[in-house]
Amino acid sequence: MKTADNVALCVRNFSKHYGEGCAYCMESDAVLDRNICPECGTIHACSDISFDLHKGEILGIVGESGSGKSTLMKMLYFDQEASSGEYHLADFLDGEADVLKLSSRQKRQIRNEILGMVYQNPVYGLKMDFSAISNIAEKLIASGSRNVGDMTATGDHFLGKVNIPLNRKFDPPVNFSGGMQQRVQIAKALSNYPPILLLDEVTTGLDLSVQADVLELIKEIQRELGISMVVVSHDLAIIRMLCDRTMVMLNGSVIEAGITDQILEDPQHAYTQQLVYSIL
Structure with a gap:
């Protein structure tokens, strides 16, 4: 199999299940x-997703x-191992390799060079006691950068892009607000220009005005890069604002998929209808 x-x-x-499973x-x-x-109590967190x-x-x-x-996102970023399935990336070996079968070293290479990840909780994406610029440098070093001047310039560029004042680049994220921590995470994830960015509930827990800033930033980055x-x-209003499809x-399975406008204007599944009507 190869990607189109x-x-x-x-x-x-x-698929991802917790437990041995049974016949x-x-x-x-x-x-x-x-x-x-x-029968056996196995939890099927994700089932047959394509x-x-x-x-x-x-x-x-x-x-x-x-x-x-979120389990699906963790499998995409190799934070958790899939129980079964296939996974192909166009920018790794021309999309021909099933990356689930790769070595740990090759999976780290994919995390460092092809995927960017922004977690719901910044604690998982940042070293909270390291400076903002050091967090970005860590990602760049992992992807092969060694020139301090180049890494500093890249860090400054992306911190500026996410509206972190450069006079605070040596501050650790633990001293930042939740919205600023998310923006540092985004800067770090983007710093090696990955072709794919994964964002898991990045606005949960943020004030509405901060949510709006982060969402606008995501849209701007996607347009530019x-x-x-x-x-x-879990918020359809965010999906409506950002997503093409x-x-x-529900319960580990995909129950409906399509163009976002179609999903929102003419939901077919009863659960999707409930979601859509809850925001009207």
Whole structure:
């Protein structure tokens, strides 16, 4: 299998389960209690998920807490290992390799050079006691940079792009507000110009005005750099603002997918209808 010319990321039959599984729940037609096997108690956090992320596209993933959307993101960034499936990246070995089968060293290379990640909690994406510029340097060093002057210039560029005052670049993120911490995370994730950016609930817990600033920043970066993005949120208003296409997840499965406007204007699944009507 190889990615199509216009596809940046391709996932087929991605699954993640916690537990051994049994003959009953490993069958495709098994009836689970939400996403838990009634026979053996195995939790099927993600079940048989397939999708493409097109080049230059923002794909939204929406669903309630426990729907599996954050687990999916962790598998895409190798924070968790998938139980089964295939995963191809156009910018790694021309999209021909199933990156789930690669060595740990090759997966680190992909994290450092092809993927950028922005977590809901900045603690997972930043060293909170290191300076903002040092956090960016860490990402650049991991991707092969060695020239201090070049790394400083890159750090200054991206901190400026996310509106962090350069007179605070030596401050540690622990001294920043939540919105500023998220912007430093975004700067760090972008610093080596990755073709794909993953954003997991990046505005949760932020004040509304700060949310608006972060969302506008994401849109501006996508327009300027043409990066492909996957945006996870439980908030359809955020998905409406950012995303070209949307997948709706429930109990570990994708229950509906399509162009965002179509999903919002004519939802087909009862759960999606409930989501859409709740924001009207």
